Amino acid sequence: MELEEKLAILADAAKYDVSCSSSGSRRRNTPGGTGNASWAGICHSWAADGRCISLLKILMTNACIYDCEYCVNRRSHDTPRAMLSVEEIVRVTMAFYRRNYIEGLFLSSGIIRSPDYTTELFLQVARTLRERERFNGYIHMKAIPGTDARLLEQLGRYADRMSVNMELPSERSLRLLAPQKSRQAILSPMKFIHDRLTEAEEEKRARRKPAPFVPAGQTTQLIVGASGESDRQILRLTEGLYRAVGLKRVYYSAYVPVIRGAHLPVIARPPLLRENRLYQADWLIRKYQFTAEELLPETAPDFDLELDPKACWALRHRELFPVEVNRAPYEMLLRVPGIGVQSAIRIVKLRRYGWLSADSLRRVGLVWKRARHFLTVKGRYYGGGPSLRNDLVSVKTQRAMREMSLFEGQV
């Protein structure tokens, strides 16, 4: 089979993994070597679905010995199979990188023979890139559940990031849809990576230079809509994962109904809006000090698809608003719909020089239409009125809602 054809099959098979970020690493170029890692990450292209392409995201093979029901690569699915050799992966990565098509490689795979065997092949790819090709670009490697910790340790020396995909948000759906993987087999590599990263941190604090180990940390992915969990269940799991194993990111992937299975829901279109709300809530947890409990209390376990999670929260807590923009503490400004981290920082900086007026406020980058309902400026309130809810629904959402209600069976 031609290399190009293999690439086509294996890109096709890798596309449902959503993580493509290349951030979090400061790997430097070495003399005579190629590449470096940019701390913020760089997007190199955007695919027809609007998603950023940063890494060469590819499977080593799509022939898997497992049979997870939701997965296009499962053993029982009738589909063309291909496998890339270590050399082929290295060659394409280097060629794409030099041309500035990509930031690096994100390698995943169906399971070949055993998790250990597959990981050993990953290790060969990573070692060849780093040692023979002196490649200093970004490498993201999948940690396959059930892999020996010793192998993960070695892989972690070369990789910038590793991820173990959780995929299903509960033990129950895991048993139903991925019977060969146990929750334990998924959690233990996460735990291992976390422990190694914590050790490295301690070494650093003791002013010793720790052995390199996944400097950009670990991430995971959850499929949304293939099983019956509520948004609240998913978000609480996310929060737990951030706390317990220090994940850098949790990615959400709206279930795309491409294959059939006895336990899979029948839906016409992937629940994209729900996925989007999860990303927003996740962001609020990581950057705005919200908790899952605040965003989705027991009384409202699912997102309002019309309003974003922050606006929802603010509407449930009308008693806290309006706040005076010239006096409210930074933490409270962050909770105002329409004010983001950037604009909150600017407000705090600018008001040191004197009271802000409504006019100058519009130029700090906040969304006035939304924020005005929750603020006073020099004691004056500009909000209220019947347009409140309408102002909070973003134009984009309104459009998306209209489009989707035409197609979507279940959201």
Next chain:
Amino acid sequence: MIYRYDGTFPGFLCAVYEAYHDGTSGVEGICAGPGPAALFSRETAVQTREDRAGRVAAAFYRDCGRAASQWLYRAFLAEEPDRENFLFTYMRQGFRLKRALYAHRTERWAWTVFQWAQKTGAEAGKLLGLIRFSELEEGLLYAEISPTHDVLPLLTSHFRRRLAAEPWAIHDVRRKRAAFWDTKTMLFADVPEQADTIRWSGKEQAMRRMWRTYYRRIAIADRQNPALRRSFMPEKYWHHLPEMDRRP
């Protein structure tokens, strides 16, 4: 007095230098290049001298800090009409207000400069990802760009670090300028003629096709969203992207 300078950033700083030397109250305008003869104003041709430009830049940096200096440079590179007069006001205010310049950023003269700087910065950031090198016969990695703002000077340090060990060139075909890295020094040069001697290496065509195939296959068909793609990757950049080549 109208100050005519050569259109470069150092040239502009020299115009500011001379304006301060002559007294800023007499300034009627700073303009790039030759223009229609002014009927009622006196004109002077500004000499571009690196030492003077350096002194003005250092003074502004010392008084107003790093961020304000960066805005100044990036706003200049945005190449907006009438940039000289906005930037001159901005610098005069900066020398007067010093660090307190920040407090005035919501006023129109500062806001405009800031907006321009942001546009340039955003385009430079986007191009770090969207630049596409092609391998030429002699092994050189060569990229063509035609950005809206003059971002070439902002791009080179990134690729110097990234592709330090091999020679490369980035050619702004719109402004007819190129940056060339020979693995030791960075060279900027005017390239008046489009080189028609450019020949790709034997592997180039196949690699482009491979990338195009990858690009098409990595998209999820059920999630097609051309508007979203266009918002991240505006059509004006497609011309230089092998993945947007419509060929099968």
